[in-house]
Amino acid sequence: MLDVETIDSILAKFPQPKGNLIAILHEVQNHYRYLPEEELRYISKRTGVPITQIYSIVNFYNRFSLKPKGKHVICVCLGTACHVKGAEKVINEVKMKLNIDVGETTDDMKYTLEEVRCIGACSLAPAVVVDDTTYGKVTPKEMASILAKYK
Amino acid sequence: MGSTNDKEIVISVCTGTGGIAAGAFKVIDAFEEALEEHGLKAKFKSRTHKVGCRGFCAKDVLVDVAVGEDVVTYEFVTPEKAKAIVEKHLVGGEPVKKWLVKDDYHAFHTKQQRVVLHNCGRIDPESIDEYIATGGYKAARKAIFEMEPEEIIQEIKNSGLRGRGGGGFPTGIKWESCRRAAGTIKYVLCNADEGDPGAFMDRSIIEGNPHAVIEGMIIGAYAIGSHEGFVYIRAEYPLAVDRLRLALDQARERNFLGKNIFGSDFDFDIEIKLGAGAFVCGESTALMTSIEDKPGLPRPKYVHTTDKGLWGRPSNLNNVETWANVPLIIDRGADWYASIGSEQSKGTKIFSLVGKIKNTGLVEVPMGIPLKEIIFDIGGGIPKKKKFKAVQTGGPSGGCIPASLLDLPVDFENLSKAGSIMGSGGMIVMDEDTCMVDVAKYFVQFCVDEGCGQCTPCREGLYHMVKLLTDITEGRGTEEHIKLLEELSEVIIDTSLCGLGKTAPNPVLSTLRYFRDEYEAHIFDKKCPAGVCRELTTFVIDEKKCTGCTMCARNCPVGAITGEKKEPHLIDQSKCIKCRMCYEHCKFGAVLKM
Ligand SMILES: Cc1cc2nc3c(=O)[nH]c(=O)nc-3n(C[C@H](O)[C@H](O)[C@H](O)COP(=O)(O)O)c2cc1C
Ligand code: FES
Numbered sequence: 001m002l003d004v005e006t007i008d009s010i011l012a013k014f015p016q017p018k019g020n021l022i023a024i025l026h027e028v029q030n031h032y033r034y035l036p037e038e039e040l041r042y043i044s045k046r047t048g049v050p051i052t053q054i055y056s057i058v059n060f061y062n063r064f065s066l067k068p069k070g071k072h073v074i075c076v077c078l079g080t081a082c083h084v085k086g087a088e089k090v091i092n093e094v095k096m097k098l099n100i101d102v103g104e105t106t107d108d109m110k111y112t113l114e115e116v117r118c119i120g121a122c123s124l125a126p127a128v129v130v131d132d133t134t135y136g137k138v139t140p141k142e143m144a145s146i147l148a149k150y151k
Numbered sequence: 152m153g154s155t156n157d158k159e160i161v162i163s164v165c166t167g168t169g170g171i172a173a174g175a176f177k178v179i180d181a182f183e184e185a186l187e188e189h190g191l192k193a194k195f196k197s198r199t200h201k202v203g204c205r206g207f208c209a210k211d212v213l214v215d216v217a218v219g220e221d222v223v224t225y226e227f228v229t230p231e232k233a234k235a236i237v238e239k240h241l242v243g244g245e246p247v248k249k250w251l252v253k254d255d256y257h258a259f260h261t262k263q264q265r266v267v268l269h270n271c272g273r274i275d276p277e278s279i280d281e282y283i284a285t286g287g288y289k290a291a292r293k294a295i296f297e298m299e300p301e302e303i304i305q306e307i308k309n310s311g312l313r314g315r316g317g318g319g320f321p322t323g324i325k326w327e328s329c330r331r332a333a334g335t336i337k338y339v340l341c342n343a344d345e346g347d348p349g350a351f352m353d354r355s356i357i358e359g360n361p362h363a364v365i366e367g368m369i370i371g372a373y374a375i376g377s378h379e380g381f382v383y384i385r386a387e388y389p390l391a392v393d394r395l396r397l398a399l400d401q402a403r404e405r406n407f408l409g410k411n412i413f414g415s416d417f418d419f420d421i422e423i424k425l426g427a428g429a430f431v432c433g434e435s436t437a438l439m440t441s442i443e444d445k446p447g448l449p450r451p452k453y454v455h456t457t458d459k460g461l462w463g464r465p466s467n468l469n470n471v472e473t474w475a476n477v478p479l480i481i482d483r484g485a486d487w488y489a490s491i492g493s494e495q496s497k498g499t500k501i502f503s504l505v506g507k508i509k510n511t512g513l514v515e516v517p518m519g520i521p522l523k524e525i526i527f528d529i530g531g532g533i534p535k536k537k538k539f540k541a542v543q544t545g546g547p548s549g550g551c552i553p554a555s556l557l558d559l560p561v562d563f564e565n566l567s568k569a570g571s572i573m574g575s576g577g578m579i580v581m582d583e584d585t586c587m588v589d590v591a592k593y594f595v596q597f598c599v600d601e602g603c604g605q606c607t608p609c610r611e612g613l614y615h616m617v618k619l620l621t622d623i624t625e626g627r628g629t630e631e632h633i634k635l636l637e638e639l640s641e642v643i644i645d646t647s648l649c650g651l652g653k654t655a656p657n658p659v660l661s662t663l664r665y666f667r668d669e670y671e672a673h674i675f676d677k678k679c680p681a682g683v684c685r686e687l688t689t690f691v692i693d694e695k696k697c698t699g700c701t702m703c704a705r706n707c708p709v710g711a712i713t714g715e716k717k718e719p720h721l722i723d724q725s726k727c728i729k730c731r732m733c734y735e736h737c738k739f740g741a742v743l744k745m
Binding site: 018019020021022023025026056057059060061062063064078079080081083084085086089092116117118119120121122123124125127134135136140141 | 168169171172173208209345346347348349350351354355386387388424425426427428429430441443444445446447448503505506507511512513543546577579581585590593594597601706708730731732
């Protein structure tokens with residue numbers, strides 16, 4: 001269902017939507033945690049930006065997602081500092097426990113697994129962000145108990 | 152009431168990303184509660200104080216407790232410890248010795264020269280008044296009211312300041328080109344994309360002292376003749392974005408930004424533009440394309456961005472740290488600045504010291520300091536008595552520097568002579584357990600994932616380099632693989648469109664230069680000396696060393712290890728997934744990698 005009200009209120013913050021499309025998409029994604037197609041079409045209609053142009057942006061930038069996300073987003077850092085400190089094992093633990101690959105969501109829509117290249121918490125490597133909380137110096141064992149906290 | 156008397160009590164808690172992840176806000180709440188509970192709030196001037204990152208994130212939550220002039224620092228503070236500190240130290244009058252920072256904290260700071268980071272960890276980044284109280288915005292006023300734009304540019308040139316975003320281009324010269332470029336509308340831009348994985352200097356500056364960046368941009372805009380500025384910052388840094396936004400609002404409120412700033416006839420304002428997770432957008436032309444609200448594709452630089460940049464207008468882009476240096480130079484003078492550093496690299500540089508190193512964190516050192524001093528004196532060396540193998544600088548565009556070059560003075564010239572680059576300041580330390588072929592593969596894979604796909608050498612060439620490197624790490628490598636890697640590197644460097652492709656083969660070339668023996672061990676002996684590449688490693692337990700403590704068996708995720716308590720254990724090779732857990736958990740060095 002197209003949620004006109006939400007989009008209108010986001011668009012209202014940008015008197016000049018042209019030139020602020022990336023900012024608008026950030027807000028839309030913050031709200032829905034992904035970019036629903038119907039909403040994107042509506043934005044195109046309202047702003048006059050062709051839908052193809054919107055898609056070219058959405059597809060170029062890694063942060064934008066066209067797929068709905070699970071209730072909890074587990075984001076494992078695979079930046080260099082985390083890589084040399086064994087982030088691979090941490091992400092494998094999540095893959096094994098949840099039986100999903102990077103970019104996938106569990107069938108019950110509970111968890112989405114993502115990877116990121118450095119969140120700037122390198123002194124806490126390996127780092128994992130679940131929703132808005134950053135966990136540092138995560139071992140595979142700890143990863144399992146962190147997962148258990150998010151139901 | 153011991154030592155507190157009627158002195159002011161200030162409890163400064165680190166609320167950088169590291170501090171917050173370690174629980175800084177809970178610690179602040181605990182202090183507040185305890186102060187209230189013991190009636191200290193009512194009796195004395197006492198308060199908690201949020202400060203930015205002071206660099207030593209490995210010790211977080213770090214807390215300074217100041218009673219009048221006496222300041223002590225506590226490490227690893229938890230809410231429970233906070234309560235006890237109020238009780239014993241503030242009420243009882245005796246600092247809790249066992250929780251104070253130790254020698255390593257002092258060693259970490261001794262050889263540093265914190266100029267740009269001076270205020271980080273001291274002032275509340277969310278308070279413009281605290282920045283002003285330390286002399287903030289004095290330099291911007293001086294520039295606008297007492298200096299001509301040309302004079303400012305000359306001062307920056309004299310200081311020898313070079314770009315901190317990677318290339319090391321002289322900042323004054325860039326400003327001059329932009330000032331002289333034809334056109335009335337010009338832009339000043341700040342690169343806060345910080346894409347180099349393993350680096351977080353820019354994040355800490357913005358989180359710890361955002362006004363310094365704003366002040367630098369005001370000075371630059373005035374010198375160049377620009378009235379509009381943009382900060383391009385990555386969305387992965389939510390705290391930095393919030394603090395920057397707040398700082399911009401505060402500056403606008405005081406009329407330090409906007410029309411007629413400081414009451415002069417100069418107008419200037421700054422807008423934030425969020426990145427969206429594309430590494431290539433750190434490249435100057437891609438960054439500008441992204442601000443223009445398009446996919447961040449780089450373009451060839453036949454025409455400099457100082458002539459035709461953002462929206463085709465003259466644009467001056469500098470890195471966060473570069474901007475943060477500017478007010479210091481205007482305030483204290485070019486001569487002072489040029490007195491720090493080496494012959495051709497002036498000032499200080501901030502590095503993020505991470506990886507296999509004891510004291511991880513942010514360090515600021517004078518340019519030209521020997522690498523050894525950063526790693527061993529400041530960084531405290533390698534943990535777990537392991538051997539230092541290499542340090543990687545410059546991120547995906549950089550290279551690895553081996554132990555034989557530990558005496559290298561760290562500046563632009565010497566790093567590039569050694570086959571690496573300064574880059575933005577990431578320093579990732581590697582020990583004997585790090586496989587250099589794996590590291591090279593990691594970086595090339597990174598560039599494959601992050602490349603924009605426009606030019607063939609980068610898109611196809613790097614893809615094939617990863618394939619070759621994967622062959623080597625999985626035991627299919629031949630001598631021909633190394634030759635092909637070198638050939639491909641040359642072509643990609645010569646023919647790629649932008650800086651991403653032009654530098655992407657560097658990690659391979661530098662590891663081939665210093666660690667060719669490791670490549671050869673993979674190829675000819677089919678062994679990974681560091682025990683990282685699964686296909687080329689076997690873990691076995693040395694019966695003589697094994698004490699039967701069962702640690703390995705308990706940590707094996709697949710149950711491949713068997714053995715009685717106090718008896719030597721055995722690894723079932725058919726079950727082993729080579730995850731290294733046993734190797735890392737054995738306290739007796741009894742797990743061997745073959
Ligand atoms: C692929 C690529 C990524 C880059 N990423 C960054 C970055 O994240 N931050 C940065 O300041 N500079 C980055 N740079 C360098 C910028 O293009 C530019 O040189 C710099 O921001 C100029 O500022 P400076 O002169 O103050 O160093 C990157 C360059 C390339 C080729
Ligand atoms: S590399 Fe993981 S936080 Fe920087």
